[in-house]
Amino acid sequence: MTQYFTSLSRRLINKFGNRKVPGRVSVVVDVDTKKIYPVPRTIEHIDFVRQIFFGSEEVCGERLSRYIPSHVDIEPTDNNSGDAIGIITGVSGLEISYGARHLVKDLYSAHGMVKEFVERGDVHLRDSLLEDIVVERYALQD
Amino acid sequence: MTERLIDGIVKYNRSLEFNQHLGVVLDRIERYDMRSDEFNRVLGVIDTHTSNEDVALDCVLALADWYTGNVVDQRRYISWQVLKNSLDKGFLSAKIRRVISLSG
Numbered sequence: 001m002t003q004y005f006t007s008l009s010r011r012l013i014n015k016f017g018n019r020k021v022p023g024r025v026s027v028v029v030d031v032d033t034k035k036i037y038p039v040p041r042t043i044e045h046i047d048f049v050r051q052i053f054f055g056s057e058e059v060c061g062e063r064l065s066r067y068i069p070s071h072v073d074i075e076p077t078d079n080n081s082g083d084a085i086g087i088i089t090g091v092s093g094l095e096i097s098y099g100a101r102h103l104v105k106d107l108y109s110a111h112g113m114v115k116e117f118v119e120r121g122d123v124h125l126r127d128s129l130l131e132d133i134v135v136e137r138y139a140l141q142d
Numbered sequence: 143m144t145e146r147l148i149d150g151i152v153k154y155n156r157s158l159e160f161n162q163h164l165g166v167v168l169d170r171i172e173r174y175d176m177r178s179d180e181f182n183r184v185l186g187v188i189d190t191h192t193s194n195e196d197v198a199l200d201c202v203l204a205l206a207d208w209y210t211g212n213v214v215d216q217r218r219y220i221s222w223q224v225l226k227n228s229l230d231k232g233f234l235s236a237k238i239r240r241v242i243s244l245s246g
Contacts, residue, residue, distance in 0.1 A: 020243040021239060021240050021243045024240075024243070044246065045246065046219070046246075071244060073240070086195075088199070088244060091199075091203065091244050091245070092244065092245075092246055093219060093245065093246020094246075096203070096206045096207065096210055096219075096222070096245055096246050097210050097219035097222060097246055098219070130195070131195050131196065133195075133196055133199070135199070135203070137200075137203055137207075
């Protein structure tokens with residue numbers, strides 16, 4: 001059973017890290033429950049969201065808007081703890097191919113939740129992130 | 143569609159050189175088809191002409207939207223993934239590889 005996590009722990013990174021590119025952890029934020037779910041390496045977002053949130057129900061666009069993808073890029077450091085160097089929120093296959101759209105306020109809320117999620121965890125969140133991006137391309141008007 | 147794509151891609155980069163390169167590539171693309179070699183060329187153009195990741199991301203998302211928005215069949219996502227899997231990553235920068243990986 002897939003579980004949510006409350007911080008970007010070493011255990012999470014070991015299990016879910018290096019998704020698609022080295023150092024990346026992809027998560028989905030449920031903006032209603034404020035829970036954060038890491039996406040497994042071998043599963044696409046749409047399949048993951050269907051499995052976790054919809055079960056046997058048909059995937060519905062309105063509900064889909066409540067699940068926001070975010071990606072944390074981690075760079076190794078000498079002390080082996082790692083630095084979070086980038087957070088990008090609001091884009092995945094859900095938006096590009098399945099038409100998921102999100103409220104702008106939810107995108108920023110999710111982005112903030114992921115930052116806090118990283119800060120509570122086992123990697124250092126760089127003060128000046130190389131990428132600190134909320135993608136508004138797939139946003140709904142508030 | 144080509145114009146729409148170019149508009150999206152050059153939104154933050156209006157250099158003449160960039161537009162010319164991209165225009166040549168996109169003018170050769172059929173409406174519902176993009177061969178892997180064309181895809182690789184477009185990605186190469188974006189890679190060469192974007193200096194930072196957020197601009198590259200904007201360009202790649204414009205391309206992804208253009209492509210998935212114009213594939214006729216219901217398997218557009220699969221089709222986009224097949225195209226992505228055809229990428230010759232050897233000649234692309236880490237910047238583009240990170241960005242393309244965000245697109246599903």
